[in-house]
Amino acid sequence: MKNYWAFLFFTFLLTSCNFVQKEIPNSQELLRRELHAIDWSKVDTYPSYDSCEKLTDAAENKECFFDRLNFEVVRVLKTDSLVKISTIDSVQFKVSISSNSEIDFKTEAVNEKLMPKFMLDSIMKKHKNSFSKIQPATKRGIPVTTQFVLNVKFNPSSD
Template sequence: MGNRNIIYLLLLFLLASCQLIDRQVPSKDELLEKELKSINWEEVDEWPSVSACDSAADKEARKVCFFEFLTQNIQQRLESDTLAVLYPEFDTIAVKVIVNANSVVEFQPRLTDSISYSAKSIDSIIQARLADFPKVNPALKRGLPVKTQFELPVILNVEKRRRR
């Protein structure tokens, strides 16, 4: 009788293990979809950077350094240029900055309707002054370079702003 109990026990074990094996394994498409849904596509792992900010202590410090570098560099190139002379009524202009995954940086002025009559002129001046912009390393998402874009307020006439 002892052998029968062992056989029943083995049969029970075999049936239970077959049920474990028979469970559905998710397909690669389901796993990929689940992983893609878990990624926050609105944030990057690492912000774009420039070599001047490489020594910053942490991610947030590098981000602050990058935006300060970008703003100062753009302002220096535009503040004493034709924009301040031709358009003295503008002391600040919004510039959309696009850092592509291949490190190419694009600048697009964001103009209000009241100055849209000068859009082509302003855009051509900005493109000419920022054509040789320093190298910017792209943002990273999961270790891969990605395109990022943001808008910066750029002060065109610093002296005018200081006198206020």
């Protein structure tokens, strides 16, 4: 009977170690899970101008950024002689701000009879260095590239 209890004790001791042992997931699996959990369609902070950085509310900061960007686009288009001739009321640009703060514009919607898209694209490309420095958007503290559509409404003939 003593041998029976000793045999049972050692059997339990050897098999119980398998129940306590936890499976450690590999680093690739952990990375895959984490990347899957992140919502890549949203950023933590939107791009921002230095003058908007002092705002603590994210919504106010976003509004400040878009107002300032809209103002700068209108300023560039109004100062260019080609646009002064035109009677464009509004234009849509696809704006890309890279993780290293470079800005690019691509005309999305404009009345082609008044001004061709390629002309607006070349104007914006020519003047892109005249824009104020923009801080890129961030995701988990890392600068990321963002794209959005900016609808610019203006009347260039009313200076």
